[in-house]
Amino acid sequence: MSLHGPPSRGTGPDTNGEQVPRRRLFAGVSEFFAEEGAKAGAVAVASTIFFFGGAAVLISRSANWPSVRDQFFNPDDFSASAPDVLEGFWLNIQLFFWAMLIIPVLALAIAVMRSLRGPAFMPLRILAVVYTDLFRGIPLYLLIVVLGFGVPALQLGGLPTSAAFWGIAALSLSYSAYTAEIYRSGIDAVPESQRSSARAIGLTQWQSMRFAVLPQAVRNVVPALMNTVVSLQKDVALISILGIRDAVREAEIYKTRTFNYTSYIVATLLFLAISIPLTRFVDYYTARDRAERSQSQI
């Protein structure tokens, strides 16, 4: 799990007059064609075909290719495993959805706790620091194992014992720690004078946070937040460790039964079907956001 780059900040007043970047879904590729002209475009197409074509030729001429193809890309196994894997994937989507409900709220609460000032809030700040240090410090894999196997084994009355519950809990705890840090960097990027201005018109510390600082802070970090969504979507697959029959688990069951890996390819394609559009959207949104910010200065 990684955080992709620093959160973007407001571009500030020094960017006025700059040409606004085009807003394309395939930022970088289509812009290349638009800007470099037809001749460069032809070269780009030729070199792309040469590169990927060459790779395809090399792979297909490998001595083991026929057996690999059979093991990983067998059409019969593809259609045989697809229904179960797809059903498992539906579970991934549901778990993803629940985590997406919990993480933004929990993370924001942690970030705000950590950003409150004054001696009265010391306990909350300490709590927030301990939380982020702890849950960023534990590998997600271990956290899932410990919570998913450990807590149900305690058989404490009242606590849920479902593996899915503890899987989501582990994902949410870990991702909230990271996401809280993203929020916090957004809060820190709001100039101190904004806070002063809010206090100066009589708002309490909490009101200043709520009405003046947070709206700007969240806007600062939307691209970074969206990147965590992309990686969360993939990390949901880790809960298959707990034996939950998600897409990865179903693929594994199929493989164990048939000694054919095509089911894993099915799962891979399903994850890509979600994460590639998401990634494209993040790029698109980030470019649009940047353009709007540089445009809006007079």
Next chain:
Amino acid sequence: MSGSEAHVGPKLELDDVHKSYGDKRVLNGIDLSIADQEVICLIGPSGCGKSTLLRCVDLLDPINGGEIRLDGEAITARGVDANEVRRRIGIVFQSYNLFPHMSVLDNVTLGPRRALGIERAEAEARAMELLERFGLADKANDYPNRMSGGQNQRAAIVRSLMGDPEILLLDEVTSALDPELVGEVLSVIRDLADRGLTMVLATHEMGFARDVASRVCFLHEGRVLEAAPPAELFGAPQHDRTKQFLARVIEAGRL
């Protein structure tokens, strides 16, 4: 100077005020007494503590020693509700600091609505009245980044006036503006001075200080080294430091 000479005690008093940031002593025993309806200009080289003084008066930074009194009441005493005090004081900063994610109208009404619990309609009516007065009525629904620096700063002044402050603090409010926009902001301040609002302004606009100030205070090494009506302070400064500072200002063409 200003009208009401029927003495009811000073509006604002700073009594031996000390303020340090870590080891750095910034205010080193400020004594200053400001009568109702006075307009005080704070001058002095950059870094002499003008902004710090204003922030301390608005309780945005705690002081380390001495006392600040508003209407004779110690606002720096223990147990005073700082939010309550801030509602009686307005402050405007150099970098206007409107909230960029809100329209001018929302910027201006946020304080009254959230801090004072005034209804939106009522707050907006009052806001429109003030915006009108300062020539910003047509900007009410604009966002700050769509307006000029001068318009931003005037809107920030309106925002600070919404709670009917008893005293207005202005921290170099024209320093971030393009020269051609300074005039419109100064004329707003002059208008407020004419209406008898008590003001303390840190400024580098000596010409303006000469015009509107009832007294000019020269800050040096965290103290008020010299305070006098503008004609006196600019005409016959008593201290060498003041003379040196003014000489440099004249050189820079600001007086």
